[in-house]
Amino acid sequence: MSDAAIATPLTRLVGVRHPLVQTGMGWVAGPRLVSAAAEAGALGILGSATMTVEQLRSSVREVRSRTAAPFGVNLRADAGDAAERVRIIIDEGVRVASFALAPSRELIARLKDAGVIVIPSVGAGRHAEKIAAWGADAVLVQGGEGGGHTGDVATGVLLPQVVDAVDIPVIAAGGFRDGRGLVAALAYGASGIAMGTRFLLTSDSTVPDAVKSRYLAATVKDVTVTTKVDGLPHRMLRTELVGSLERSGRAASLLRALRHAAAFRRETGMGWAEMVRDGLAMRHGKELSWSQVLLAANTPMMLRAAMVDGRTDLGVMAAGQVAGLIDDLPSCAELIERVMAEALATLRALPHTP
Structure with a gap:
C-alpha cells in the first residue's frame, strides 16, 4: 500500500486515499476488480449495465465483503429498471452512483436525499453546467481518446472547457495510464483521473488471458x-x-x-x-x-x-488509445502505488519559480 497521497476535492468528497477512479466497464468491472481497486485506495466502480438486478445486489454485497473502502455503481439512467437499481444502491449503502448518461433531476435528488454521491459522465461544458445545476456532486468527462462509446474532442481540449464551466469536482478520463497523466489533469484543474483500459489490464481483472494478450500486443x-x-x-x-x-x-x-x-x-x-x-x-x-x-x-x-x-x-x-502504451499486468495495488509515486516524482521535478 502506497503512503504517497495527493488530496483533492474528489478524495475529500468520496473519502478515498487517491484521486484515481476505476471505471464501471460492463463485463469487466466486477466485484474482484472493484474491491481490489477500492482496497488499494482508488474509487472502484461496479459496471452494472450488463448485470441483472439480482446480480447487482449480489455483486454489491460481494464487494462489501471484500473491502470496507468506499466504492460505487455505474448504471444507465435510461434503463427501464433504473429506479429498482437505485433502490439497491440506497438500501445497500453504496457510496457513489455514477451514470454513463445524465440522470434526471428527480433521480439525482432521490440519491442525494439518501446520502449517495452522484457523479454523471458528460461530454461538453454545457452538459456539465446543466447537471451541476441539478445537484450533481461531481462530473466525469471523457475525451475522444477513451475506450468504448466516445466523442471526437480530445481530452486536452474538452477537460479545461468543463473545468471552467462548473465549480464541482471534475474527473478526467480518456488517455490516462500513469502518474504523469494525473499531474497533467490536475494542472488543467481536474480533481482526479479515471482509467478503464489501464485497470482492465491488471492481474485483478477477470478478463481472460488470451484477451489481455491481444491488448498488450496492440x-x-x-x-x-x-x-x-x-x-x-x-x-x-x-x-x-x-x-x-x-x-x-x-x-x-x-x-x-x-x-x-x-x-x-x-x-x-x-x-x-x-x-x-x-x-x-x-x-x-x-x-x-x-x-x-x-x-x-x-x-x-x-x-x-x-x-x-x-x-x-x-x-x-x-479500448482506449492508451492500450498501445501498456505492456504489463500489475495488480491494482501495484498500479496505484506506481501511479502515485510517479505523480509525486513528476511534481517534484517541475521547475519552480522564485
Missing part, C-alpha cells in the same frame, strides 16, 4: 473507432472481426443485431417489452434511428464474447 495504431458494432462511434481494438464488420452491408448488420438482441434477452432475463422501452429511451436520449437502436443490441453480447468467454474471434474489445 500498438496505438491498432486502436480504431467504428460505428459498425452498434451504430455509434465506438473505440476498440482493430481485429479481423472489426474489419469484417466494417465491410458488412446493412442487411447483414441488422440480422446480426436481431440475433444478439435475442441472446441478450436470454442472458439478462429481460422481456421484449422491456427491451423496447430501453430502445425508446436510447432513441430519445441520443436521437438514434430505429436501425441504430436495433444495432445497439450488438454491444453487450459482442463485448461479452471477448471479455467473459475469451473469444477474440467472435467478440469486440473496447
Whole structure:
C-alpha cells in the first residue's frame, strides 16, 4: 500500500486515499476488480449495465465483503429498471452512483436525499453546467481518446472547457495510464483521473488471458473507432472481426443485431417489452434511428464474447488509445502505488519559480 497521497476535492468528497477512479466497464468491472481497486485506495466502480438486478445486489454485497473502502455503481439512467437499481444502491449503502448518461433531476435528488454521491459522465461544458445545476456532486468527462462509446474532442481540449464551466469536482478520463497523466489533469484543474483500459489490464481483472494478450500486443495504431458494432462511434481494438464488420452491408448488420438482441434477452432475463422501452429511451436520449437502436443490441453480447468467454474471434474489445502504451499486468495495488509515486516524482521535478 502506497503512503504517497495527493488530496483533492474528489478524495475529500468520496473519502478515498487517491484521486484515481476505476471505471464501471460492463463485463469487466466486477466485484474482484472493484474491491481490489477500492482496497488499494482508488474509487472502484461496479459496471452494472450488463448485470441483472439480482446480480447487482449480489455483486454489491460481494464487494462489501471484500473491502470496507468506499466504492460505487455505474448504471444507465435510461434503463427501464433504473429506479429498482437505485433502490439497491440506497438500501445497500453504496457510496457513489455514477451514470454513463445524465440522470434526471428527480433521480439525482432521490440519491442525494439518501446520502449517495452522484457523479454523471458528460461530454461538453454545457452538459456539465446543466447537471451541476441539478445537484450533481461531481462530473466525469471523457475525451475522444477513451475506450468504448466516445466523442471526437480530445481530452486536452474538452477537460479545461468543463473545468471552467462548473465549480464541482471534475474527473478526467480518456488517455490516462500513469502518474504523469494525473499531474497533467490536475494542472488543467481536474480533481482526479479515471482509467478503464489501464485497470482492465491488471492481474485483478477477470478478463481472460488470451484477451489481455491481444491488448498488450496492440500498438496505438491498432486502436480504431467504428460505428459498425452498434451504430455509434465506438473505440476498440482493430481485429479481423472489426474489419469484417466494417465491410458488412446493412442487411447483414441488422440480422446480426436481431440475433444478439435475442441472446441478450436470454442472458439478462429481460422481456421484449422491456427491451423496447430501453430502445425508446436510447432513441430519445441520443436521437438514434430505429436501425441504430436495433444495432445497439450488438454491444453487450459482442463485448461479452471477448471479455467473459475469451473469444477474440467472435467478440469486440473496447479500448482506449492508451492500450498501445501498456505492456504489463500489475495488480491494482501495484498500479496505484506506481501511479502515485510517479505523480509525486513528476511534481517534484517541475521547475519552480522564485
